[in-house]
Amino acid sequence: MNITIVGAGINGATAAVELQQRGHAVTLLDPGPIPHPLAATTDISKVVRMEYGADEEYMTLAESALAGWQAWNHEFGADLFHQTGVLYLRRGEMKRGTYEWDSWKLLMQRGHHPQRMSVPEIRKRFPMWNARKYVDGFYDPEGGYAESGRVVLRLVEKAKTLGVKLREGTAFRELLERNGRVRGLVTTDDKKIAADVVIVAAGAWTQFLLPWLKPYLRSNGMPVFHLAPKNPEDFRATTFPVFAADTSSTGYYGFPINRDGVVKIARHWDGRAMHPEANERVVNEFEENNLREFLKVTFPALADAPIVYRRICLYSDTWDGHFWVDHDPEHAGLVVAAGDSGHGFKFAPLWGGIIADAVEQKENRWLKKFRWRPEVRPARPEEAARFIGRE
Ligand SMILES: Cc1cc2nc3c(=O)[nH]c(=O)nc-3n(C[C@H](O)[C@H](O)[C@H](O)COP(=O)(O)OP(=O)(O)OC[C@H]3O[C@@H](n4cnc5c(N)ncnc54)[C@H](O)[C@@H]3O)c2cc1C
Structure with a gap:
C-alpha cells in the first residue's frame, strides 16, 4: 500500500520504519525541522518506567x-x-x-x-x-x-535508509476524499499527495488537523x-x-x-x-x-x-488516559495514532508494531485498549469546559 504519515514525532517515525519494513511504500511528512522544536518528543530525556500503580x-x-x-x-x-x-x-x-x-x-x-x-x-x-x-x-x-530527541533522529535516519520518502518542510492541510474513501491529502502549499492510507500521528496538533476529534483529544x-x-x-x-x-x-x-x-x-x-x-x-x-x-x-x-x-x-490527552490508535470509522483509509496522554514515549520500541497492526487490521491485544472510543467522556463536565474555546 501507499501510506502517508503525518507527523515525524515518535509515533510517526516508528510507524514509518515498521510499515516500510513490512513492504509498504511510505511517505513521512512534517513541517520540520526534525525533531520539531514544538513536538512532545523533542527533548533531552523522557522517563522509561514500569510503574503504573495497580495497572498490570x-x-x-x-x-x-x-x-x-x-x-x-x-x-x-x-x-x-x-x-x-x-x-x-x-x-x-x-x-x-x-x-x-x-x-x-x-x-x-x-x-x-x-x-x-x-x-x-x-x-x-x-x-x-x-x-x-x-x-x-x-x-x-x-x-x-531515553534521549527522546536523539531517538527520533536515529529512527528518521533509519527510515530514510529503508526507502521512506521524507518530506521535511511539508505540512498537512486536509484529507483528500473521493467516493467515501480517503485517497490522500492536500498540503498547506496546495500539493496533493495520493495515498491508500493516511496516518495522522500529529500529537497535540491532531484534533486541530482533524477537527471532529476535538471531543476526544485535548x-x-x-x-x-x-x-x-x-x-x-x-x-x-x-x-x-x-x-x-x-x-x-x-x-x-x-x-x-x-x-x-x-x-x-x-x-x-x-x-x-x-x-x-x-x-x-x-x-x-x-x-x-x-x-x-x-x-x-x-x-x-x-x-x-x-x-x-x-x-x-x-x-x-484522552479522557481516560489511554492511547488512541485506530481506523476512523467515518473516514475509510484514515488511521489516527495519537492520545499519548503524557506517557507514550517509553513505549517507543513497540509503537511501530502496534500502529502497523492497526493499519493492516491485524489482531493485536493492545489495539482493543487503544481503539476508537467516542463513548469515553470526561468524568466531570467542568473538565471539558476548560478546553472549550482554547483553539
Ligand atoms: C512535558 C511532557 C513530558 C513527558 N514525559 C514523558 C516521559 O517522561 N515518559 C514518557 O514515556 N512519555 C512522556 N511524555 C509523552 C511523550 O512525549 C509523547 O507520548 C510522545 O512524544 C508523543 O509523540 P507523537 O509522535 O505522538 O507527537 P509529537 O512528538 O508531538 O509529534 C507530532 C509531530 O507532528 C508534526 N505536525 C504537526 N502539524 C503537522 C502538520 N500539519 N503536518 C505534518 N506534521 C505535523 C509536528 O511537527 C511533530 O513533529 C511527555 C510529554 C510531555 C508533553
Whole structure:
C-alpha cells in the first residue's frame, strides 16, 4: 500500500520504519525541522518506567518496551536508553492504595526486585534529597530514561535508509476524499499527495488537523525546566537517578545530570489547555515559583540553580488516559495514532508494531485498549469546559 504519515514525532517515525519494513511504500511528512522544536518528543530525556500503580496491563507493556530499549541500544550502537533506575519517594509512609505502594507490590508480584527505602538509606544513597521530608519509597533498578530527541533522529535516519520518502518542510492541510474513501491529502502549499492510507500521528496538533476529534483529544501544556547545578558531580545518576517526588502531591519528576551539565525537572499536573502554536505557550510566573518552592523543600542544593532552558510541552490527552490508535470509522483509509496522554514515549520500541497492526487490521491485544472510543467522556463536565474555546 501507499501510506502517508503525518507527523515525524515518535509515533510517526516508528510507524514509518515498521510499515516500510513490512513492504509498504511510505511517505513521512512534517513541517520540520526534525525533531520539531514544538513536538512532545523533542527533548533531552523522557522517563522509561514500569510503574503504573495497580495497572498490570501497562506494567506488562512497559516490560516489553524495556526489552525493546535494550535492543535499540544494541542496534543503534548508542546509549539512547540509560538504565539509571527510578527512585520513587514519598513525604509520608507508603500506604496501600497509593501509586507507590501499588507499583511496588505489583513489581514484586511480577518477579522484579524493587528496593524499599528508609530514611537512613535515603541519606546514604541519595544525599541530594531532603530526608526530613521524604521518608519512604522504593528504588527500581530497571527503569531509566531515553534521549527522546536523539531517538527520533536515529529512527528518521533509519527510515530514510529503508526507502521512506521524507518530506521535511511539508505540512498537512486536509484529507483528500473521493467516493467515501480517503485517497490522500492536500498540503498547506496546495500539493496533493495520493495515498491508500493516511496516518495522522500529529500529537497535540491532531484534533486541530482533524477537527471532529476535538471531543476526544485535548492539548494540555506542562512546564519543563533545565537547571545547571553548581556542583554537577552531586547529580550523577548513581546518587541522583531518575525520580518521581511524591507524585500525587507534587507532580514533579526529573533526571540526573546529562553530558551538557543539565538536570531536567518537569511537572505532571492539571496543565493548561492550549493550541500547540499559541503565544501563551511559555512558562508562567506561577509555574516557575512553584518549581522554586518544590526545590527548596526537596533538593536544597538546587534551590537557586539557574534555569538554562524552559518550555511548555503539550500532552495529547484522552479522557481516560489511554492511547488512541485506530481506523476512523467515518473516514475509510484514515488511521489516527495519537492520545499519548503524557506517557507514550517509553513505549517507543513497540509503537511501530502496534500502529502497523492497526493499519493492516491485524489482531493485536493492545489495539482493543487503544481503539476508537467516542463513548469515553470526561468524568466531570467542568473538565471539558476548560478546553472549550482554547483553539
Ligand atoms: C512535558 C511532557 C513530558 C513527558 N514525559 C514523558 C516521559 O517522561 N515518559 C514518557 O514515556 N512519555 C512522556 N511524555 C509523552 C511523550 O512525549 C509523547 O507520548 C510522545 O512524544 C508523543 O509523540 P507523537 O509522535 O505522538 O507527537 P509529537 O512528538 O508531538 O509529534 C507530532 C509531530 O507532528 C508534526 N505536525 C504537526 N502539524 C503537522 C502538520 N500539519 N503536518 C505534518 N506534521 C505535523 C509536528 O511537527 C511533530 O513533529 C511527555 C510529554 C510531555 C508533553
